Amino acid sequence: MEIPELPTILLALIGFLASYLSMQCFTDPNSNTTASSTVQDRITRFTNPNFLLVNRIIVLAIGLIHALLILNPTTPNYLLCPKPSNLNLSLFTWTRHSSICLLLILIFAPLRLLAFAQLGENFTFKLDRPQNLVTSGVYAYVQHPSYTALAVVVSAHWMLFQRSDGVAGCWMSEAVARSQWWSLVGWGSVAGALSLVRKRVVDEERMLKETFGRQWEDWHRRTKRFVPGVI
Known part of the structure; x- marks a missing residue:
């Protein structure tokens, strides 16, 4: 094997960094915190530590x-790859597609981690009543920045790392890799994840309104949910 050129090595390092940051997006920042007032929500099973651990292992691998x-x-x-003939080599070089996907992850994964940090102990994957309503920092502009960031990261990660002509194709037959079923499964999974986020947002906003009343209503009225000034 020839020694890779510097741009190739840089792409490999950035690609792994992007996956590491994506993995961190599925890491509960307060997993050791014992919630004293946990609120029942509709996506509890998807915040199970074992489920999240499997997700992190898959993403990093x-x-x-x-x-x-x-x-x-x-x-x-x-x-490493039993079926290299299934690979789309453009996914493993510097192209517009790979660059955009990596850039999106490198921007939005840190945004989700910033949202974790600014909420501090109030950010838990299991729905829990916070001690105070945070309306500063990134939360001064948008109500659910971590969900927006997660949606972008998951979509970009799928479009670069999890395609049937990418790493996943290494373990598929040629017929399966060339078919459309994997794309349908993938985008169906992304749509399912977004549906779960929508349910969480509804449950979370109901809980916040019950907990903080007028304070939450005023903040909810002057900010957007997901994209500042848009939606």
Whole structure:
């Protein structure tokens, strides 16, 4: 194997960094906190620590394999990619598509982590009544920045790392890799995740209104839910 050129090495490092940041988006910042006033919500099963752990392992493993394939996409180790003929090599080089996907992750994953930090102990994956209503920082402009960021990260990660002509294709037959079913499954999963976010937002806003009353109503009225000044 030839020594990769510097731009190739840089792409591999950035690709792995993007997957690491994506993994962090599924890491509960207060997983060790014992909630004293947990509110029942409709997506509790999807915030289970074991479910989240599996998601983090998958995301990081795919990112690592993707990074290694960038360094040698045409003749990879068989254990790394048994079906290299299924790979779309443009996903493993600097292209407009790969650059946009990586840029979106590198912008929005840190935004979600910033939302974690600014809520502090109030941010939990299981719906819980916060001690105070945070309306400063990024929350001065939008009510649910972490959900907006997560939606973008999940979509961008799928479009680059989880396509049937990407890492996932390494373990598919050619017929399956060339079919449309994987795309349908993938985008169906993304749509399902967005539906779960919508349910969480409804439950969360109901809880916040009950907890903070007029204070929440005033903040809710002067800010948008997901995109500042838009929606």
